[in-house]
Amino acid sequence: MREVPGEIYFECPDCDDITVHDVLKGKMGTRSLDATLRCQECGLVRTTTVTFPKQIETKVVVSDGADSASTNITLEDDDLLKVGDEFHMDDGRLVKISALELSQGKRVKTARATEIRTIWAICFDVIDIKVSINDDRRTHSKSVPSSPNEEFVIGDILSFDDMDCLIHSIKVQGRMVRRGAVEARDIVRIYGKFRRRSYAVLDLES
Numbered sequence: 001m002r003e004v005p006g007e008i009y010f011e012c013p014d015c016d017d018i019t020v021h022d023v024l025k026g027k028m029g030t031r032s033l034d035a036t037l038r039c040q041e042c043g044l045v046r047t048t049t050v051t052f053p054k055q056i057e058t059k060v061v062v063s064d065g066a067d068s069a070s071t072n073i074t075l076e077d078d079d080l081l082k083v084g085d086e087f088h089m090d091d092g093r094l095v096k097i098s099a100l101e102l103s104q105g106k107r108v109k110t111a112r113a114t115e116i117r118t119i120w121a122i123c124f125d126v127i128d129i130k131v132s133i134n135d136d137r138r139t140h141s142k143s144v145p146s147s148p149n150e151e152f153v154i155g156d157i158l159s160f161d162d163m164d165c166l167i168h169s170i171k172v173q174g175r176m177v178r179r180g181a182v183e184a185r186d187i188v189r190i191y192g193k194f195r196r197r198s199y200a201v202l203d204l205e206s
Helices: none
Strands: 007-012 017-028 032-039 045-051 055-064 067-076 080-082 086-088 094-102 110-112 116-123 127-134 139-146 151-153 157-159 164-172 175-177 181-183 187-195
Touching: 007 032, 007 045, 055 094, 080 094, 094 110, 151 164, 157 187
Parallel strands: 055 116, 127 187
Antiparallel strands: 007 017, 017 032, 032 045, 055 067, 080 110, 086 094, 094 116, 127 139, 151 181, 157 164, 164 175, 164 187
16 A cells, blocks of 8 residues: 655645645545645645546557657556657656557547557657758758757758758748747758858968
8 A cells, every 4th residue: 555645736725726735644545545634835724535546557659760669658547648748758768749549549649548558659859850951043951950949040050061051930830930939849840041151261371
């Protein structure tokens, strides 16, 4: 049987929010806690029953480039998952959900943990951002590795081995961004204008 915790997150009726509560005394059941709680925000003391969600082992298939590996993660039965959600695996890797497969084999964009047979995900620690660079004659296709939370700013310069480019617009889902900054996780493609690379002039006399 689980030990009585010293504090828990629970809904406070006076704060009208989920807050940290001290467990003054309590008795554990299989999936519940009969306890006297004190809200750390407002000090309200009350006796109530806290029901804990059921733990569910769920299969996850993680793709990292051309490689895929299967493992399991623990979900709670009231968890709601959707395509595009990010979470950390037990080994610390950040992954992003690409599909949710139900017990009947159907793939959906949103599902409760109890409905899911397999979570399909991709490694998301480092992502390759597609970049299109125009030099007035042709468009060059490049890519730049990035962490998901790195920001790309309109007007910044991106440097590659053979050219530089000025970012003039960034495509995200459903629209084009032409000012400000965008996090890498939201970017579909970066569009840039070719910039001739400048080289330092050597002072031969020195």
